[in-house]
Amino acid sequence: MKNFDIYEGNVTSPKGFQASGVHVGIKKKRKDIALIVSDVLAEAAAVFTTNKACAAPVKVSQENIKDGKIQGFVINSGNANACTGDQGMKDASQMVDTTAEALGIAKENIIVASTGIIGVVMPMNLIVKGIKMAATALNYDGGLDAGEGIMTTDTTVKQLAVSLKIDDQIITIGGIAKGSGMIHPNMATMLSFVTTDAKVEGAFLQKLLKEVVDDTYNMITVDGDTSTNDMVAVMANGLAENNEINENHPEVEKFIEAFKYLNEYLAKSIVADGEGATKFIEVEVVNSQTKDDAKLAVKSVLSSSLVKTAFFGEDGNWGRIVCSVGYSGANLEMEKVDVFLSSPEIQYQIVENGQGTNVEGELLAKFLKRKEVKVLIDLKIGTEKAKGWGCDLSYEYVKINGAYRT
Amino acid sequence: MKNFDIYEGNVTSPKGFQASGVHVGIKKKRKDIALIVSDVLAEAAAVFTTNKACAAPVKVSQENIKDGKIQGFVINSGNANACTGDQGMKDASQMVDTTAEALGIAKENIIVASTGIIGVVMPMNLIVKGIKMAATALNYDGGLDAGEGIMTTDTTVKQLAVSLKIDDQIITIGGIAKGSGMIHPNMATMLSFVTTDAKVEGAFLQKLLKEVVDDTYNMITVDGDTSTNDMVAVMANGLAENNEINENHPEVEKFIEAFKYLNEYLAKSIVADGEGATKFIEVEVVNSQTKDDAKLAVKSVLSSSLVKTAFFGEDGNWGRIVCSVGYSGANLEMEKVDVFLSSPEIQYQIVENGQGTNVEGELLAKFLKRKEVKVLIDLKIGTEKAKGWGCDLSYEYVKINGAYRT
Numbered sequence: 001m002k003n004f005d006i007y008e009g010n011v012t013s014p015k016g017f018q019a020s021g022v023h024v025g026i027k028k029k030r031k032d033i034a035l036i037v038s039d040v041l042a043e044a045a046a047v048f049t050t051n052k053a054c055a056a057p058v059k060v061s062q063e064n065i066k067d068g069k070i071q072g073f074v075i076n077s078g079n080a081n082a083c084t085g086d087q088g089m090k091d092a093s094q095m096v097d098t099t100a101e102a103l104g105i106a107k108e109n110i111i112v113a114s115t116g117i118i119g120v121v122m123p124m125n126l127i128v129k130g131i132k133m134a135a136t137a138l139n140y141d142g143g144l145d146a147g148e149g150i151m152t153t154d155t156t157v158k159q160l161a162v163s164l165k166i167d168d169q170i171i172t173i174g175g176i177a178k179g180s181g182m183i184h185p186n187m188a189t190m191l192s193f194v195t196t197d198a199k200v201e202g203a204f205l206q207k208l209l210k211e212v213v214d215d216t217y218n219m220i221t222v223d224g225d226t227s228t229n230d231m232v233a234v235m236a237n238g239l240a241e242n243n244e245i246n247e248n249h250p251e252v253e254k255f256i257e258a259f260k261y262l263n264e265y266l267a268k269s270i271v272a273d274g275e276g277a278t279k280f281i282e283v284e285v286v287n288s289q290t291k292d293d294a295k296l297a298v299k300s301v302l303s304s305s306l307v308k309t310a311f312f313g314e315d316g317n318w319g320r321i322v323c324s325v326g327y328s329g330a331n332l333e334m335e336k337v338d339v340f341l342s343s344p345e346i347q348y349q350i351v352e353n354g355q356g357t358n359v360e361g362e363l364l365a366k367f368l369k370r371k372e373v374k375v376l377i378d379l380k381i382g383t384e385k386a387k388g389w390g391c392d393l394s395y396e397y398v399k400i401n402g403a404y405r406t
Numbered sequence: 407m408k409n410f411d412i413y414e415g416n417v418t419s420p421k422g423f424q425a426s427g428v429h430v431g432i433k434k435k436r437k438d439i440a441l442i443v444s445d446v447l448a449e450a451a452a453v454f455t456t457n458k459a460c461a462a463p464v465k466v467s468q469e470n471i472k473d474g475k476i477q478g479f480v481i482n483s484g485n486a487n488a489c490t491g492d493q494g495m496k497d498a499s500q501m502v503d504t505t506a507e508a509l510g511i512a513k514e515n516i517i518v519a520s521t522g523i524i525g526v527v528m529p530m531n532l533i534v535k536g537i538k539m540a541a542t543a544l545n546y547d548g549g550l551d552a553g554e555g556i557m558t559t560d561t562t563v564k565q566l567a568v569s570l571k572i573d574d575q576i577i578t579i580g581g582i583a584k585g586s587g588m589i590h591p592n593m594a595t596m597l598s599f600v601t602t603d604a605k606v607e608g609a610f611l612q613k614l615l616k617e618v619v620d621d622t623y624n625m626i627t628v629d630g631d632t633s634t635n636d637m638v639a640v641m642a643n644g645l646a647e648n649n650e651i652n653e654n655h656p657e658v659e660k661f662i663e664a665f666k667y668l669n670e671y672l673a674k675s676i677v678a679d680g681e682g683a684t685k686f687i688e689v690e691v692v693n694s695q696t697k698d699d700a701k702l703a704v705k706s707v708l709s710s711s712l713v714k715t716a717f718f719g720e721d722g723n724w725g726r727i728v729c730s731v732g733y734s735g736a737n738l739e740m741e742k743v744d745v746f747l748s749s750p751e752i753q754y755q756i757v758e759n760g761q762g763t764n765v766e767g768e769l770l771a772k773f774l775k776r777k778e779v780k781v782l783i784d785l786k787i788g789t790e791k792a793k794g795w796g797c798d799l800s801y802e803y804v805k806i807n808g809a810y811r812t
Contacts, residue, residue, distance in 0.1 A: 050733065051729065051732040051733040052731075052732045052733070052736075052737075052738055052740060053728050053729055053731065053732025053733075053738075053740045053743075053760070054732070054740075082725070083725065083728055083740070083757075083760055083761055083762065084761065085741065085759070085760065085761045117725075118725040118728075118729075119724065119725050119761065119762040120762075228729055228732060305711070305799075305803075309803070309804050312804065318525065319488070319489065319523075319524040319525050322459050322489060323457065323459055323524075323634055325459065326457040326458045326459025326460070326634060327455075327456065327457040327458070327459075330458075331458075332458055332459075334458060334459045334460075334489070335491065337459075351489075353491070354459070354489055354491065355489055355490065355491045355525065356489065356525040356526075393711075393804060394804065395801055395804050395805075397711075397715075397804075398715050398718065398799060398800065398801050398803075398804055
């Protein structure tokens with residue numbers, strides 16, 4: 001049983017957050033500017049792409065988050081403002097300035113994000129106009145609009161809210177995310193924005209976010225490419241009036257559990273919407289010597305083109321799974337490795353002590369027609385573990401990413 | 407001008423090497439057992455897969471090469487003898503024993519290799535029979551037969567020979583290789599066998615092979631998967647009667663140049679035969695701070711599914727190239743990076759100082775219809791460089807690897 005409730009909600013589900021999403025014309029039809037704003041200055045934390053070719057808004061946001069206080073997020077979709085040189089930096093700053101002025105909040109308390117085509121200078125006339133429109137449209141039920149405003153090739157809005165009691169106060173955490181492999185026509189971007197009305201200590205929030213990102217967003221892979229624009233950011237505005245949450249708070253574990261659940265859900269939603277994906281694949285590695293070993297092995301399996309095409313082909317190709325674990329860099333003893341394929345209802349052991357078992361091919365073929373498959377790999381040489389999520393590699397992926405001009 | 411001659415030849419081109427390739431029935435129609443044997447005990451060197459799930463023949467060969475002396479290679483195709491447990495080790499040893507007995511050479515002087523399906527116990531009756539047949543078929547022109555004997559999904563035999571003069575003696579180096587992405591139905595294997603009649607110091611040969619493998623075979627990528635069975639092995643039997651080649655030999659550079667050329671040619675042949683590949687792509691990174699940085703960047707570009715599908719789609723998507731350099735881990739300053747696409751005849755600069763240039767789309771689209779494209783990335787922060795080779799990612803790749811049962 002979970003210590004929290006889960007419901008269809010988003011960044012405006014917690015108290016004291018307004019949001020909006022509007023269409024100004026950066027994209028043809030869909031909403032392309034989003035705002036998420038706290039009624040009061042909030043403790044904030046963010047994790048950014050490690051790509052050295054990071055985009056201008058990432059640089060501006062990294063500067064603004066330094067003091068741990070943020071009051072608003074401004075996001076545009078349709079243009080990533082990446083590889084745009086000095087002009088890009090000016091444009092990202094102008095987005096911040098325009099937002100600050102329209103909302104009457106301080107410039108240094110704004111995070112800016114962009115997603116879309118790269119290498120093209122931003123249509124600033126439209127963007128400035130859009131931010132002003134979005135400021136006017138702000139409201140306490142605007143989270144879904146904001147969720148739509150950050151979408152690019154996404155086919156679904158990704159959103160969730162959870163609530164729980166801490167210090168007898170109801171606390172809510174809400175989030176929206178975007179990402180589906182790759183942005184037409186240039187590159188993948190993953191964005192996630194989380195809000196909570198919980199009162200949380202700033203340093204604790206940053207530490208928690210970093211840990212949670214490592215176990216969730218950093219454990220998903222669609223095509224192995226890391227975008228220039230990836231960003232996960234959170235604001236905690238304290239309006240729930242609980243005692244400040246930090247490592248010593250008696251109910252901190254409840255908060256961590258709910259916060260992690262929400263982020264894991266958003267991360268998995270991105271993979272499930274992976275471009276051209278026909279299967280959702282969870283990989284768990286258990287009983288490794290270190291957690292890093294487990295993560296290396298999980299990512300190696302999820303990133304292997306051979307494993308991904310095998311799942312697309314609905315083939316229980318254990319050789320490819322074992323092979324990708326073998327070259328992952330994780331410490332292992334081949335003659336101990338067990339591999340299982342499972343669903344909530346049934347489990348097949350396909351490798352025992354490094355060798356294939358004789359699961360009947362027809363049974364396995366039938367099982368692999370499922371949309372969701374779990375791969376469990378037991379290294380049997382330690383006690384650590386890790387989990388990750390990915391998808392298969394289909395004709396459609398190649399079509400979307402290789403032949404989009406036709 | 408090169409200091410050596412290049413010709414259509416192979417492992418029997420150098421003096422004193424016999425080879426053979428026969429069909430015994432491990433595969434349906436094509437040759438499946440190959441032997442390469444020196445008339446005299448040779449200095450030898452080998453580099454093996456780093457995959458921890460390495461196959462039984464790799465383990466047996468690693469033991470036998472320890473003293474640096476080898477006289478024969480025995481190879482079967484159709485079954486990789488990987489993930490076959492204790493039985494696999496026994497079978498690899500039996501291949502060695504059978505070869506030693508049939509040829510009258512010492513067991514510990516034999517390298518054994520296998521390629522094909524994994525996780526299936528070897529059909530040893532056939533293999534023993536095949537080795538005996540191959541021993542009978544050995545001859546001084548058998549290199550091409552051996553080249554055919556090691557093929558799996560390869561569509562072409564990969565072979566080459568080069569000759570040069572050292573100490574006024576004609577020295578020949580010959581090689582055969584196999585690999586085309588992935589072995590139906592399980593995994594990629596890359597095998598390369600090189601022979602030379604040059605007299606070469608054992609320690610120098612091992613060092614040279616390691617360096618050359620790092621710059622050639624280790625710089626190709628078809629799908630980023632590292633097989634359980636990869637192996638590059640060389641025998642130098644000394645029959646050319648030159649003075650022993652080592653680091654102090656006055657003509658050592660000529661030998662290194664020819665040896666490297668041959669191995670680079672074989673490595674590139676594997677990529678050119680990549681499963682479903684429609685383009686051959688060379689990536690060179692120059693002016694990096696370290697050679698490792700250059701290699702990281704080269705491999706990152708060649709392994710990116712987004713870059714690979716862009717080339718398949720004949721799209722000069724510089725954003726994906728820059729992005730994959732950005733997340734490679736190589737040190738760089740984005741605002742200095744230049745990127746060029748080129749053929750021997752023409753060169754287009756598509757990125758200057760981290761930003762896209764305005765090469766006319768139609769010109770680029772026409773250029774990208776070429777079968778071979780070179781990507782040159784100038785980091786402009788150092789003096790090191792590296793080169794690598796890969797291919798595009800096509801519908802056909804997904805079909806071969808994902809839907810082979812249909």
